[in-house]
Amino acid sequence: MNKAVKRNLYIMIKNYFFNIVFLILSVPLWGITSNNIGGMTLTIPIMTYTSISIIEQYEELYNYDCILNSLPISRYDIVKSKFKSIFIIYLINTVLTLVTELGYSMLGVKEFIPANMYILGISLSFLLSMIYGAGAVFIICKFGYGKLKTFGIILMLIIMSTLSIPLYILHNGNYILQASAIIIILGAAVYFILQKYTIKIYYEKEF
Amino acid sequence: MENILEIKNLSKSYGNFKLDNIGFNIEKGYIMGFIGPNGAGKTTTIKLIMNLIKRNSGEIKVFGLDNINHEKEIKSRIGFVYDESNYYENLSVKDNAKLIADFYEKWSWTEFDRYINIFGLDKKQKIKELSKGMKTKFSLATALSHEAELLLMDEPTSGLDPVSRQEIINILQEYIEDGNKSVLFSTHIISDIEKMADYVTFINKGKIVFSEEKLKIEDEYRIVKGGLDILESISEEDFIQIKRNKYGFSGLTKDYHKFQNIYGSNIVVDKPNIEEIMLYMVGEKYE
The missing domain is CATH 3.30.70 (Alpha-Beta Plaits)
Structure with a gap:
């Protein structure tokens, strides 16, 4: 399975330039418009979604699943590798975003944000990354790459219009850490449920 | 003689097409030509052997093992050449090979380099810059670089010029020389079969018409x-x-x-x- 993860990350790195540019530009821009973790919360899932959709787009474009399924790897491991890649990509994007955020704050481009708000941001971005990343893999597996664009747009509209609600409610509250833990559990649940159903669908696929 | 591939009562239905209860065997050390008109069921059969599509009924044994229950082990011992290029077109020959090599325990870069040189491929060249013939040669190079004991080739010579086809035929004849490896080679170019196949399986409209030694077939009719x-x-x-x-x-x-x-x-x-x-x-x- 790790060989398949390595392959996914290799494809991601080959196409990571767009994400780096997006990261460098988006963090200070979010800093100008707001001084909370909303920008970070959106930047990480967008980057995760972009990376996952590029990997999957490659698979679809070149019908690479045909090659992958002729290699000595089980269908179960192929799907597990896709989901493991989502998690690793999320981690990479989170580290890079935090480094960029802190870097800009140290340079005085934007103000420092309290640590507990960073934790809230990371947990929210985890939930959104899992919905976006794992959701993308599930949608492609079930309906094909064509439907992913519709899914991406609808989800983005929902998130953009509702993200401020938890941020507003929790901004001055005393329950940020507890709420963050619940959000992370929700993210993990989304991840494992979508993984389970994607494995089921992938087993029945014909190439 | 030991069979490297055994197919019994294999059936698969797709819309109007039906692969109807087919069966044939390949012995170790031989090349089998798998012939038939377009749409006869050649690709479907090969995909069923590779478990890329699900069979409705029947049995497929490769190296004496069920192709579904022992899928991983079987696939590590098979080299598969597709009728079309499914590689990442924007990546180089070397990068594409790297993505595949990791999956095989017995992958040999020395063997891969040898075939790349024989076929005149440039490792730095992107797949999209290769001609159809060169893509097939790349596919064959990857299939031959992990000590595969069975080569499954789906129309590898279609669209190739006679010189490239002859090169592939020569490589396959060299490949089976040690008597432990076999090739299943699907094509509708009969002259290729006449040059190299030991056995011929003829499929038409989803049914096997005959599956016999080439010389016996020619003698019989x-x-x-x-x-x-x-x-x-x-x-x-x-x-x-x-x-x-x-x-x-x-x-x-x-x-x-x-x-x-x-x-x-x-x-x-x-x-x-x-x-x-x-x-x-x-x-x-x-x-």
């Missing part, structure tokens, strides 16, 4: 030609297929001795090649 007067006195049931024209007839049969005894020098009996046998069997113009 004859084309009998005669005039209109003879045509009136013969039974069509003695022929697999008869073609008529205004001067007489020609027909494919196994019972040619019978006609020779009755009609002597009034008929002509020719030994057909595989292509002619197939044309008569299909009963229509074969492309």
Whole structure:
């Protein structure tokens, strides 16, 4: 399975330039418009979604699943590798975003944000990354790459219009850490449920 | 002799197409040509062997193992060459090979480099810059670089020039030299089969017409030609297929001795090649 993860990350790195540019530009821009973790919360899932959709787009474009399924790897491991890649990509994007955020704050481009708000941001971005990343893999597996664009747009509209609600409610509250833990559990649940159903669908696929 | 591939009562339905209860074996050390018109079921059979599609019924054993229950082990011992390029077009030959190499325990970069040199491929060249023939050669190089014991090739020579086809034929003959490896080679270019196959399996409309040693097939059948007067006195049931024209007839049969005894020098009996046998069997113009 790790060989398949390595392959996914290799494809991601080959196409990571767009994400780096997006990261460098988006963090200070979010800093100008707001001084909370909303920008970070959106930047990480967008980057995760972009990376996952590029990997999957490659698979679809070149019908690479045909090659992958002729290699000595089980269908179960192929799907597990896709989901493991989502998690690793999320981690990479989170580290890079935090480094960029802190870097800009140290340079005085934007103000420092309290640590507990960073934790809230990371947990929210985890939930959104899992919905976006794992959701993308599930949608492609079930309906094909064509439907992913519709899914991406609808989800983005929902998130953009509702993200401020938890941020507003929790901004001055005393329950940020507890709420963050619940959000992370929700993210993990989304991840494992979508993984389970994607494995089921992938087993029945014909190439 | 030990069978490297055994297919029994295999069936698969897709819309209007049905692969109907097919079966054949490949022995170790031989090349089997898998022939038939477009849409006859060649790719479907190969995909079923690779478990890329699900069978409705039947049994496929590779190296004596069930192809679904021992999928991973079997695939590590198979080299697969596709009829089309499914590689990442924007990546180089070397990068594409790297993505595949990691999956095989027995992958040899020395072997890969050897085949790349034989085929005249540039490792830095992107897949999209390669011609169809070069892509097939790259695919063959990857299939041959992990000590595969069975090569499954789906129409590898279609669209290739005669020189490239001959190169691939030479490589395959070298590949089976040690007597432990086999090749299943699907094609509709019969001349390639005539040059290299030891066995021929002919599939038409989802059914196996014959699966036998090439020399035996060529020995078994004859084309009998005669005039209109003879045509009136013969039974069509003695022929697999008869073609008529205004001067007489020609027909494919196994019972040619019978006609020779009755009609002597009034008929002509020719030994057909595989292509002619197939044309008569299909009963229509074969492309």
